[in-house]
Amino acid sequence: MARENWRIYLQAYTASLQAKLEYRVDFLVSVATSMMMQAAALSLLWIVLGAVPMLAGWSPPQVLFLFGMTAICLGGSELFFNQIWTLPQAIVMGDLDRLLTYPVRALPFYLVTRPELHAFGNLLTGAAYVVGSLCWLHAAWYVWLGVPLFWLCGMLTYTSVLVWFASLSFRFIGPQLSSMMIGHNLLQATRYPLSTYPRFVRAVLLFIFPFGTFHYLPASVLFGKGAPLVALAAAPVATIVCLLLAQKAWDRGLKRYESTGS
Amino acid sequence: MSAVSPWRGELRAQAALFVRAARTNFAYKPAMLLGMATVGLGYAVPMLVWKQIYAQPRVHLPVPASQLFPYLLLAAALNFCSSMGVEWRVGQRIRLGLIATDLLRPVDFQLTQLAQALADVWLNTVMVLPFVGLSYLLWGRAALPHDAVAFAGFCASSLLALLIQFAVAFIFVQTAFITLSNYGIFVARAALQLTFSGVSAPLALFPPLLRGVAQRLPFCHTIYTPVSIYLGSISGRALVEALAIQAAWALGLLVLGRALLRLSLRYLDIQGG
Numbered sequence: 001m002a003r004e005n006w007r008i009y010l011q012a013y014t015a016s017l018q019a020k021l022e023y024r025v026d027f028l029v030s031v032a033t034s035m036m037m038q039a040a041a042l043s044l045l046w047i048v049l050g051a052v053p054m055l056a057g058w059s060p061p062q063v064l065f066l067f068g069m070t071a072i073c074l075g076g077s078e079l080f081f082n083q084i085w086t087l088p089q090a091i092v093m094g095d096l097d098r099l100l101t102y103p104v105r106a107l108p109f110y111l112v113t114r115p116e117l118h119a120f121g122n123l124l125t126g127a128a129y130v131v132g133s134l135c136w137l138h139a140a141w142y143v144w145l146g147v148p149l150f151w152l153c154g155m156l157t158y159t160s161v162l163v164w165f166a167s168l169s170f171r172f173i174g175p176q177l178s179s180m181m182i183g184h185n186l187l188q189a190t191r192y193p194l195s196t197y198p199r200f201v202r203a204v205l206l207f208i209f210p211f212g213t214f215h216y217l218p219a220s221v222l223f224g225k226g227a228p229l230v231a232l233a234a235a236p237v238a239t240i241v242c243l244l245l246a247q248k249a250w251d252r253g254l255k256r257y258e259s260t261g262s
Numbered sequence: 263m264s265a266v267s268p269w270r271g272e273l274r275a276q277a278a279l280f281v282r283a284a285r286t287n288f289a290y291k292p293a294m295l296l297g298m299a300t301v302g303l304g305y306a307v308p309m310l311v312w313k314q315i316y317a318q319p320r321v322h323l324p325v326p327a328s329q330l331f332p333y334l335l336l337a338a339a340l341n342f343c344s345s346m347g348v349e350w351r352v353g354q355r356i357r358l359g360l361i362a363t364d365l366l367r368p369v370d371f372q373l374t375q376l377a378q379a380l381a382d383v384w385l386n387t388v389m390v391l392p393f394v395g396l397s398y399l400l401w402g403r404a405a406l407p408h409d410a411v412a413f414a415g416f417c418a419s420s421l422l423a424l425l426i427q428f429a430v431a432f433i434f435v436q437t438a439f440i441t442l443s444n445y446g447i448f449v450a451r452a453a454l455q456l457t458f459s460g461v462s463a464p465l466a467l468f469p470p471l472l473r474g475v476a477q478r479l480p481f482c483h484t485i486y487t488p489v490s491i492y493l494g495s496i497s498g499r500a501l502v503e504a505l506a507i508q509a510a511w512a513l514g515l516l517v518l519g520r521a522l523l524r525l526s527l528r529y530l531d532i533q534g535g
Binding site for chain 2: 023025026029030032033034036037039040041043044046047048050051052055056116117118178179181182185186188189192196197198201
């Protein structure tokens with residue numbers, strides 16, 4: 001049964017992606033503009049590192065690595081699980097009715113059925129930043145090997161946090177995305193080393209919304225910032241906890257779902 | 263029945279639209295509060311980064327910390343105040359074909375969009391006031407206008423900045439005639455605004471190459487110019503020149519937007535059924 005479910009998710013995802021790729025101008029515009037946005041974010045780093053050589057003890061290529069990891073996690077989430085952004089609207093419109101009749105788990109099916117094309121721009125730019133920074137740093141082979149694992153963890157952690165926030169829409173009904181933008185902005189905050197921030201903010205980004213676990217902590221270990229080796233395990237652990245909490249938040253929210261009258 | 267002049271009728275219609283749009287915006291209070299939290303969070307990041315830099319020993323930058331932080335907070339406040347849903351609103355109407363109905367109405371389409379955009383600004387201004395109040399608590403006199411002239415100049419400059427923001431958004435939204443999603447339009451403008459407006463740092467801190475480009479684009483006149491006038495960094499003759507440059511950008515971009523709309527409408531297909 002589980003195997004059958006995976007096949008259905010894959011088919012649904014492929015069909016949605018093909019439908020999106022039909023719009024070629026959209027594809028090109030989306031990719032170009034999301035790359036522009038990543039470049040815009042980098043402009044502040046350019047300004048900052050033009051003023052001082054190091055940021056909280058982190059060199060330019062090390063910060064660039066954090067920027068890149070954030071971008072590829074964002075891009076991955078947008079490419080595979082972007083439908084979560086439409087949940088508030090779907091609740092208002094009663095669009096979840098049909099989904100609930102499908103013989104598959106509702107949350108993963110819902111997540112994979114609306115890939116976003118601008119994801120490719122974030123993925124490409126992020127990958128360029130990561131590869132560029134690791135070359136610049138002459139990183140060891142095991143750092144290169146770790147990147148895909150931490151990317152996966154980051155993508156799933158970010159998506160889980162979005163599901164937490166999106167599930168609030170079952171309670172506070174309205175077509176707003178503001179709550180999910182909090183998750184998005186928190187992820188973007190981790191483009192800079194967490195040591196830049198006050199202790200309270202650092203704790204929030206490591207323990208409550210653990211975005212710091214998939215790039216800041218591994219980078220602290222791998223770039224010799226004095227973090228213990230065990231910190232490398234934080235990303236997979238945080239990902240599993242976040243995924244479980246996301247499923248719980250979704251299930252609790254769904255119990256409140258009342259559809260719409262007409 | 264007395265005849266109403268077309269201009270007066272237009273103005274009355276736009277004012278009524280502004281009031282309605284403002285009421286709609288204020289209707290979603292939880293969203294409004296969450297929006298405030300989100301925005302506060304977004305703008306806190308560059309501030310914390312700069313705080314870390316200025317805390318480092320032996321750092322000598324062209325802008326002292328006592329000026330930079332009031333600048334950043336006011337820039338963030340102004341940027342938020344002037345964020346308008348033009349791309350989303352117009353893009354949606356183009357996509358759904360509702361623009362055909364809009365164009366049949368006896369009011370000017372661009373002005374209608376401006377009235378709605380100003381309603382967005384009104385909502386944003388209310389949301390941002392607590393943060394501006396906070397700046398006075400944190401920095402006292404440094405966050406106050408430099409003098410009465412600076413304040414008057416800031417008011418005029420902010421108004422022109424709003425017009426520039428609207429005009430730029432109106433130009434970008436013409437892309438919605440050829441794309442399905444509004445995302446690209448919104449992000450492209452947001453990226454340029456973020457890079458060149460001076461919202462994350464005053465232009466004096468920009469690397470020379472970036473500063474040179476920023477000074478030749480309209481985006482710096484939406485944030486950097488009004489905030490610099492407020493803080494007294496632009497004064498006297500330079501203030502008058504800055505206002506004239508802003509007015510020229512606003513006028514030029516508004517006219518360009520109208521021309522582009524006319525051009526785009528030639529290629530507009532609306533599905534019947």
